[in-house]
Amino acid sequence: MWGGRFATGPGVIMEEINASIDFDKKLWRQDIRGSLAHAAMLAETGILTKEDVATITAGLKKVEGEIESGAFTFSRALEDVHMNIESNLKDKIGLAAGRLHTARSRNDQVATDMRLWVRDTLDEIDGQMADLQLALAEKADTYAGAVMPGFTHLQSAQPVTFGHHLLAYVEMLGRDRSRIRDARARLNECPLGAAALAGTSFPIDRHMTAKALGFDRPTANSLDSVSDRDFVLETLSAASICAMHLSRFAEEIVLWSTPQFGFVRLSDAFSTGSSIMPQKRNPDAAELVRGKAGRVFGALQGLLTMMKGLPLTYSKDMQEDKEGTFDALQTLSLCLAATAGMVRDMQPDLKVMKKAAGLGYATATDLADWLVRVLKMPFRDAHHVTGRLVGIASEKKVGLEKLSLAEMQGVEPAITEAVFAVLGVDQSVKSRVSYGGTAPANVRKQARRWLKQLAKG
Numbered sequence: 001m002w003g004g005r006f007a008t009g010p011g012v013i014m015e016e017i018n019a020s021i022d023f024d025k026k027l028w029r030q031d032i033r034g035s036l037a038h039a040a041m042l043a044e045t046g047i048l049t050k051e052d053v054a055t056i057t058a059g060l061k062k063v064e065g066e067i068e069s070g071a072f073t074f075s076r077a078l079e080d081v082h083m084n085i086e087s088n089l090k091d092k093i094g095l096a097a098g099r100l101h102t103a104r105s106r107n108d109q110v111a112t113d114m115r116l117w118v119r120d121t122l123d124e125i126d127g128q129m130a131d132l133q134l135a136l137a138e139k140a141d142t143y144a145g146a147v148m149p150g151f152t153h154l155q156s157a158q159p160v161t162f163g164h165h166l167l168a169y170v171e172m173l174g175r176d177r178s179r180i181r182d183a184r185a186r187l188n189e190c191p192l193g194a195a196a197l198a199g200t201s202f203p204i205d206r207h208m209t210a211k212a213l214g215f216d217r218p219t220a221n222s223l224d225s226v227s228d229r230d231f232v233l234e235t236l237s238a239a240s241i242c243a244m245h246l247s248r249f250a251e252e253i254v255l256w257s258t259p260q261f262g263f264v265r266l267s268d269a270f271s272t273g274s275s276i277m278p279q280k281r282n283p284d285a286a287e288l289v290r291g292k293a294g295r296v297f298g299a300l301q302g303l304l305t306m307m308k309g310l311p312l313t314y315s316k317d318m319q320e321d322k323e324g325t326f327d328a329l330q331t332l333s334l335c336l337a338a339t340a341g342m343v344r345d346m347q348p349d350l351k352v353m354k355k356a357a358g359l360g361y362a363t364a365t366d367l368a369d370w371l372v373r374v375l376k377m378p379f380r381d382a383h384h385v386t387g388r389l390v391g392i393a394s395e396k397k398v399g400l401e402k403l404s405l406a407e408m409q410g411v412e413p414a415i416t417e418a419v420f421a422v423l424g425v426d427q428s429v430k431s432r433v434s435y436g437g438t439a440p441a442n443v444r445k446q447a448r449r450w451l452k453q454l455a456k457g
């Protein structure tokens, strides 16, 4: 590959540590796309003859077909995807293949390939995020009024609706998607033509290649062009936040599907059995979504750590950006698909959820609010009175609604029969009409808003 300066090839271990073909062959489509654009520009600017470029273009298309069909053999001795493709091109078209690398280096080439790959993948992942939002919003619309417990500290807090809970994740995914779009917009500059690091003396047209590859513009500084991996870091950071969201939801699914909670039943398609305990329905898909978040975070940490000490510009360390990134984005994609599948199949048990919603004195706040609204009590006093009533009910091991009016009046003489109307969970959720609150009418409106927005794409 660089025979001129070397008398012998690399040692066996050198080849082993140096070769990236086993993983960077994933970039073959982007590599060929980049080469086609580069070649066309070389012809247009008169740097290469039209004949040479026609030969190169036809050859690259042949290589593309061969890789596509699986007939292509990648070789470790040729280090990486760029050299593999160029060497195969040389076998096919001879001398002209050697001219393709004019005014280009593997440094700007790999930076371009990686940007193209990340961009393509971000677009796919955005589509999957939208699909998960759709699955959640459809369920939320169906269950806008289904009462379930709302928790803080995983202790009963106030009743909410299942639809409201699902829409919380639709909001999170909305932010995840906007982070993805941000990252995409910022990465969309083309490093091709920065060459090794300093630019080139050939009269290339970087605007032309940038445009041909769908970039908004060429990158402005050649040193930055070949040494920047911010776009990968931003992507992994956005991916990590999304994986964290999916993991929190997965954790809830694991809890909800236990017999002790019994809020939802997962489909057979997303559950596994036990080889010894015949009764088991394990939520493995949810557990794996929760577990796999770690790999995505790991890729982000790995890349930050790898980059932090690198002087400008390119160092071979940067070849290590790929495996973690490929793995993290593939993992996120799988987790999104599994979560959407679980959501679509999930059967909530409305009776169980509603019963659970009333446990733990979840309507105590409603009682306190009633004291404020009807008796004009300051909230702090109402909080105290309600606390005493909860104490009495708890002593008797009954719900607040099971206390007698006399017992209530023993704590606060002004309480009337009307208070019992606010102690039910249905009444409780219905009353939470503030914007963004859990009242079923609100939730239905929000679900419809999302469905409409998602239909627009």
Ligand code: ARG
Binding pocket: 020, 024, 080, 106, 107, 110, 314, 316, 318, 319, 320
């Ligand atoms: N396989 C290399 C990478 O992924 C390509 C760039 C090699 N450049 C170099 N100067 N050795 O980073």
